[in-house]
Amino acid sequence: MEQNNTTKPIVVTLDAGGTNFVFGAMCDGKPVSTQLTMPSSAHDLDKCLSTLISGFEQVIGSLERKPVAISFAFPGPADYRNGIIGGYLPNFPSFRDGVALGPMLEEKFGIPVFINNDADLFAYGEAAGGALPRINRRLADIGASKCYRNLLGYTFGTGFGFGFVMDGKLNLGDNSCVETFCLKHRDYPQYIVEDGVSIRAVKRVYRELSGDERELEPRDICRIADGELEGNAEAARESFATLGRVAGDAMATAATLMDGIIVIGGGLTGASRYFMPALLEEMRSSIATMSGDKLNRVQMEVYNLDDETEFEKFALGNSTRIKVYGSDREVVYNNKKCIGVTLSDIGASAAVSLGAYLYAVNNI
Numbered sequence: 001m002e003q004n005n006t007t008k009p010i011v012v013t014l015d016a017g018g019t020n021f022v023f024g025a026m027c028d029g030k031p032v033s034t035q036l037t038m039p040s041s042a043h044d045l046d047k048c049l050s051t052l053i054s055g056f057e058q059v060i061g062s063l064e065r066k067p068v069a070i071s072f073a074f075p076g077p078a079d080y081r082n083g084i085i086g087g088y089l090p091n092f093p094s095f096r097d098g099v100a101l102g103p104m105l106e107e108k109f110g111i112p113v114f115i116n117n118d119a120d121l122f123a124y125g126e127a128a129g130g131a132l133p134r135i136n137r138r139l140a141d142i143g144a145s146k147c148y149r150n151l152l153g154y155t156f157g158t159g160f161g162f163g164f165v166m167d168g169k170l171n172l173g174d175n176s177c178v179e180t181f182c183l184k185h186r187d188y189p190q191y192i193v194e195d196g197v198s199i200r201a202v203k204r205v206y207r208e209l210s211g212d213e214r215e216l217e218p219r220d221i222c223r224i225a226d227g228e229l230e231g232n233a234e235a236a237r238e239s240f241a242t243l244g245r246v247a248g249d250a251m252a253t254a255a256t257l258m259d260g261i262i263v264i265g266g267g268l269t270g271a272s273r274y275f276m277p278a279l280l281e282e283m284r285s286s287i288a289t290m291s292g293d294k295l296n297r298v299q300m301e302v303y304n305l306d307d308e309t310e311f312e313k314f315a316l317g318n319s320t321r322i323k324v325y326g327s328d329r330e331v332v333y334n335n336k337k338c339i340g341v342t343l344s345d346i347g348a349s350a351a352v353s354l355g356a357y358l359y360a361v362n363n364i
Contacts, residue, residue, distance in 0.1 A: 009364070012059050013356045014052075014072030015118065015349050018042050018091025018158060022349065023055040025063055026357040029129060033062050045094035052101075053108060060109070069111050071360035073118035073352045074101075075159065080176040083115050091158060114360050118352055119161025120170055120178070122265055122344075123153025125355030127165035130346045131263035135305060144315045145332065150260025154180075154251065155348055156243075157266035160197040164258055170359065186249035186282075187242075196246030199268065202239050209235035222271045237274050244275030248282025252297050255283070255339060259300065262341045265348035272343055280304055280341065298339070305340035314338050 008028045015022040021040050025033040038055050041047040060067060075092070078085040083102015085095045095101075102113045116124075126132060132151045139146055149168070155161035162180040164171045171178055181194040188195070195201055202218045210232035216224075221239055224231035251262060264272070283302045286294045303314040318336035323329070344351055 009068040009361055010063060010065065011357045011360045012056060012063075012067045012070045012072075013353045014055070014070075015352050016040065016072060016074045018075065021051060021055055023059045024353060025059055025067060026353060029354055029357060031353070033059055040092075042092045043094055045099070048092075048094060049099075049101075049104070052105070056105070056109065067111060069114060069360040069364055070105055070109060071114040071116075071356040073121045073356060074115050075118050075161070078115070078117075078176060080116050080172065083113060085115070112360070112364060114356070114363060116170075116172075116356070116359060117161070117163065117176070117178075119153060119155050120163035120172065121352045121355030121359065122155055122161065122348055123151055123163030123165050123263075123355070124170045124359060125351035125353070126153050126263045126265070126344060126346075127151040127168065128358050129354050130344060130351050131342050132165075132261060134345065135261060135340065135342065138311070139315055142315055144317070145319070146315075146317065146334070146338075148261050150258065152251070152254055152258055152260050152262045153351075154247070154262065154264045155266040156197060156247070156264060156268035157348075158199055160194040160247070160250070161266070162254070164254075164260070166258075166260075170355075180250050180254055183250045183253065186246045193246060193250045197243055197250070201246075202243055202268065202271075205242050206232075206235055206239040209238055218268055218271065222274070225271070225274055240271045240274035241278040243268070244278030244280075245282045247275070248279040251279070251341075252283045252285075255298050255300070255302070259339065261305075261339060263344055264341065265344035265351060267348075269343050276304065276341075283341075300337040300339045303338060303340045305342040311340070314340050 010025055010027045012025045021038045023036040024031055036055055036058055038051050041051055074085055084098055085101050086098030089095050102115050105113045136147050151165045153163040160181045164178055183193045185191040185193050185196045199218055206221050221236045223229035225233055225236035283298050285297045287297050288294050303310045305311050317334040319332055319334045321330045322333045
């Protein structure tokens with residue numbers, strides 16, 4: 001692909017999935033190479049590392065000038081600051097004992113290497129060039145005074161990924177371990193929430209409810225729910241609704257603590273019409289005090305920002321003018337606390353790549 005910018009830095013990127021590696025390069029926040037997809041061979045460490053080197057070599061070799069960094073996503077917890085991948089990595093079992101991936105690639109290519117959690121980079125990309133600026137532009141266009149600065153990013157797919165950006169900065173925590181996949185499952189508290197919000201969860205719940213033993217993927221189950229494929233449509237719809245309730249429970253906890261716009265990406269968002277109503281209902285549910293009072297589960301009002309009517313209510317708030325004591329001055333007071341949930345419109349892979357690019361540029 002022809003490069004249009006000869007002065008701004010080029011960063012080589014990678015979206016590392018348990019099945020495939022997707023290599024690319026970006027300049028000025030835009031792709032400047034064709035994507036290269038290679039099987040990850042996640043169960044074979046030697047083959048996996050060889051694939052990584054080969055993929056980066058091919059992308060770098062296709063560029064007109066040298067990149068300033070390699071920056072990419074890797075799923076699961078690790079020592080990201082030092083570029084060491086290890087620990088509980090269901091999709092990369094060969095990395096569990098620890099692999100100094102960043103230092104290895106730095107020695108091989110002679111440029112800085114940045115590795116982060118894929119959901120962290122998804123959130124970073126959405127905060128910089130996706131959901132957050134899109135929502136704030138819409139608010140500005142209609143004259144709303146509110147401007148949002150925090151974003152909680154979730155990926156619904158092989159796992160239940162999470163990242164958090166506060167006032168433009170990616171929150172990595174002290175241990176590179178800002179996660180929600182290991183919160184308790186809403187219905188089965190002895191299990192992790194990811195067992196209820198993932199591809200495997202949709203497949204399991206549909207199988208349990210329908211008795212259908214076919215090897216079906218979520219896209220097949222969604223087609224059954226739509227009536228396009230033979231199967232138990234009610235069970236199919238409920239399998240996604242169950243995911244919505246379980247996700248909504250975990251997201252209510254995170255939103256209460258972190259207070260920001262929520263954006264959802266990943267392969268399962270294609271079935272959002274079936275899980276979003278249950279997710280929102282869960283987030284809007286109430287909780288009681290021991291004295292018998294009822295409170296909203298999330299202290300902010302939660303809106304579906306992809307629904308025009310709800311977005312209008314979200315944008316308008318409840319503004320009034322109040323007098324400043326001891327003077328004739330008045331100020332605008334909005335006593336309605338609001339957050340919103342939206343689906344990614346740039347796509348998870350694009351958001352991850354953008355996040356990887358910006359993280360490298362901002363940290364070189």
